[in-house]
Amino acid sequence: MIYDMAPMEGITTYIYRTTFAKYYGGITHYYTPFLASMNLSSRERNDVLPEHNTGITVIPQILSNKPDEFLAISKTLKDYGYDMVNLNLGCPSGTVVSKHRGSGFLAVPDELDLFLSEIFEKCPLKISIKTRLGIQDEAEWETILKIYEKYPLAELIIHTRLQKDFYKLPARPHLFQAAHRLGIPLCYNGDIDSADALCQVTHTDTSIDRVMLGRGLIADPELIEVFQGNAPRDKERLRQFLATLCERYISEMGGGDRNTLYKMKELWVYMGAHFPDGERYVKKIKKASRLSEYESALNTLFSTCEMK
Numbered sequence: 479m480i481y482d483m484a485p486m487e488g489i490t491t492y493i494y495r496t497t498f499a500k501y502y503g504g505i506t507h508y509y510t511p512f513l514a515s516m517n518l519s520s521r522e523r524n525d526v527l528p529e530h531n532t533g534i535t536v537i538p539q540i541l542s543n544k545p546d547e548f549l550a551i552s553k554t555l556k557d558y559g560y561d562m563v564n565l566n567l568g569c570p571s572g573t574v575v576s577k578h579r580g581s582g583f584l585a586v587p588d589e590l591d592l593f594l595s596e597i598f599e600k601c602p603l604k605i606s607i608k609t610r611l612g613i614q615d616e617a618e619w620e621t622i623l624k625i626y627e628k629y630p631l632a633e634l635i636i637h638t639r640l641q642k643d644f645y646k647l648p649a650r651p652h653l654f655q656a657a658h659r660l661g662i663p664l665c666y667n668g669d670i671d672s673a674d675a676l677c678q679v680t681h682t683d684t685s686i687d688r689v690m691l692g693r694g695l696i697a698d699p700e701l702i703e704v705f706q707g708n709a710p711r712d713k714e715r716l717r718q719f720l721a722t723l724c725e726r727y728i729s730e731m732g733g734g735d736r737n738t739l740y741k742m743k744e745l746w747v748y749m750g751a752h753f754p755d756g757e758r759y760v761k762k763i764k765k766a767s768r769l770s771e772y773e774s775a776l777n778t779l780f781s782t783c784e785m786k
């Protein structure tokens with residue numbers, strides 16, 4: 479099984495990815511959160527700079543519906559030494575969708591087809607796609623697959639939800655199989671957050687050999703070890719991982735304590751669930767308004783509570 483790290487805006491930054499690789503690993507491809515500026519903002523540039531991503535295999539992701547923009551970003555990425563780029567056709571957020579970007583591009587299949595025909599003709603890099611199944615209705619999936627079938631996709635990553643499902647409504651794994659006829663590598667994404675969840679997915683389709691992990695992996699960085707039947711529940715390693723992340727955010731991101739605190743608190747939206755006895759300390763972590771408060775709540779959590 480190949481395990482890839484999902485792109486998560488604001489979370490799976492280069493700092494997170496490389497620190498994760500140092501303490502946990504097990505990931506074959508790390509996807510960047512989407513890049514959306516023709517000339518790359520300084521945050522985006524920092525995220526893809528090769529010297530910020532040493533020792534890991536990174537696939538940058540682009541969110542665009544304009545061929546010129548997609549090609550310009552791809553050219554920069556090629557100059558950085560990348561050989562593959564991923565197109566985001568999954569983002570469900572209202573502001574993105576209303577501009578027919580992300581999963582919103584799936585609402586205008588003819589325009590999507592034209593866009594793909596141009597980028598596949600001119601892009602100097604291999605292109606993979608991360609897609610949802612459609613906007614409103616499962617029947618849209620067939621139309622979308624007919625378009626993908628026309629192009630030499632390097633890989634299709636399928637988040638088995640419609641746009642209208644956002645992140646919470648149940649995934650629709652039964653629709654994954656239809657994509658096999660494309661004859662290209664397929665990767666399953668959506669709600670794989672436990673060994674049971676992985677079993678259910680591979681039971682639905684026994685040929686699945688690549689999965690992309692998002693929220694489940696952020697919640698439990700030992701998740702891949704759990705899949706492999708070896709979950710040490712190593713609190714000290716988690717403590718070190720979080721301490722290194724925090725130090726690196728302070729020294730490499732800029733913006734002072736506030737930005738770092740924001741980044742660390744965002745992780746606890748997901749990680750809290752693995753400390754069932756630690757609810758009150760996790761609450762304190764989320765409420766901290768200074769790094770010192772965060773550190774103190776974290777110390778109490780780690781010294782008094784066990785990980786699930």
Ligand SMILES: Cc1cc2nc3c(=O)[nH]c(=O)nc-3n(C[C@H](O)[C@H](O)[C@H](O)COP(=O)(O)O)c2cc1C
Nearest residue numbers: 484485486487511512566637668669670691692693
């Ligand atoms: C906070 C957040 C940020 C995300 N950012 C991106 C992104 O930049 N690009 C993308 O393709 N998907 C993004 N996603 C979607 C995830 O990559 C993934 O498809 C989704 O969370 C389902 O997988 P999971 O159930 O394993 O989390 C984001 C999801 C969340 C919750």
